[in-house]
Amino acid sequence: MKYKIFVDGQHGTTGLKIHEMLENREEIELLSIKEEEKKDINKRKELLNSADLVFLCLPDAASIESVSLITNDKVKVIDASTAHRTNPTWTYGVPELTSNNREKIKNSTRVCVPGCHASGLIIAMKPLIVNKLLANSQKLICHSITGFSGGGKTMIEDYENGKFEDIGGQRPYALSLNHKHLPEMKYILELDEAPIFTPSVGNFKQGMLVMSYLAKKDFQKEISRKEILELYKNYYKDETFINIIEDNETYLDAGLLNPMKCNNTNSLEISVYENDTDLVIISRLDNLGKGASGAAVQCMNLMLGIDETKGLKTVKN
Incomplete structure (x- = not known):
């Protein structure tokens, strides 16, 4: 058939x-x-x-x-x-x-x-909210950078045919703080308020990073990076397309995080970084793949x- x-x-x-x-x-x-x-x-x-x-x-x-x-x-x-x-x-x-x-x-x-930016935020934040580590009243803060293929034919032509001096590198947009993915972020995560979210487009064709910023004091209980990783591993166990990164040192390329490493796949990778007071949780995915x-x-x-x-x-x- x-x-x-x-x-x-x-x-x-x-x-x-x-x-x-x-x-x-x-x-x-x-x-x-x-x-x-x-x-x-x-x-x-x-x-x-x-x-x-x-x-x-x-x-x-x-x-x-x-x-x-x-x-x-x-x-x-x-x-x-x-x-x-x-x-x-x-x-x-x-x-x-x-x-x-x-x-x-x-x-x-x-x-x-889902929207590509929304996928990165929601897949990273949903386990924390479902397990009541973050309250529904939490005001999430998120930034992303995505390849120019997400902008459609006109943007692709601009980047492929334009000069770097004219287009530049990373360019934030939707600076009215009213991006079209905000309603689904709020709705699917069951938040009281939409996140503060700023996307940007980079001078590369595809791939993306979605970065969520959290203060440790905003969690409903004291928790470590290791405990968050264990929670993610349990929540997404047996999921073919969700990868939880534990060893950040081998994950980074000379200390840098490459947004294109999931290109041409349907994978989404979650990594967690911390200092004494704060966390950043990053989703890496292909904006044309899982996005x-x-x-x-x-x-x-x-x-x-x-x-x-x-x-x-x-x-x-």
């Missing part, structure tokens, strides 16, 4: 990556739409309703429109936009999130893939009853 898969928005960065990941899989039949037909609503409606599973790699409004065009109740949907990430009728696409979220994804017909297309394919595998890891690579430690 072949599963019919349609990527609505297949010409964007995430859609192209999903196509690339699925095009040689023997159990998948990719339904495609020509560039000149992508605004033909009737053609899109036909494809949306003839697929077993649809990926939506579109702006929010277009994703909502596509869902409204689906009249076949057997069609499963994975949305990569921000449109449905705080909608309680949709399942959040992190199988590792809680003990029952993998089963929810398996049994769901509507799954939303986007890889996460979407992982959810697809679960929803179709396929081996969850099929077609996905992990970091070899």
Whole structure:
């Protein structure tokens, strides 16, 4: 049996990556739409309703429109936009999130893939909140740096064709402190307030670091880095795509943390650093892997009853 898969928005960065990941899989039949037909609503409606599973790699409004065009109740949907990430009728696409979220994804017909920045923060912070080490009232502070591929075609062209002197190195953005991933961060972590979050784009194509800053006095009990690592190892035990880094010295390259080491995999690595009073917890992932297309394919595998890891690579430690 072949599963019919349609990527609505297949010409964007995430859609192209999903196509690339699925095009040689023997159990998948990719339904495609020509560039000149992508605004033909009737053609899109036909494809949306003839697929077993649809990926939506579109702006929010277009994703909502596509869902409204689906009249076949057997069609499963994975949305990569921000449109449905705080909608309680949709399942959040992190199988590792809680003990029952993998089963929810398996049994769901509507799954939303997390934002890349949100994935890094949520996967790092969820165990601390679930185990009541951090209160829901905690005001989280987070910064990230990501490759320019996350900015889409225009940004990719700017970086690949521009001069370093004009573009520069690391550039923070969303400095209104109202980034589009904040609502899902607050919602999924069940926080009283959204985090303070500043993202930045670096002069490299893909890969990312998501860095969360915590004062030890903010924890609900006295805890050490070693105890936090043990908690993470227990929470994410047997998880193929979540790696907990214990030996920071071998993890760093000459004392530096390379954001690109998880590229072209679906892995997310968590490392913890401390001094006497504070901690920084860092998630490293591929913004196009566990941060986007890889996460979407992982959810697809679960929803179709396929081996969850099929077609996905992990970091070899």
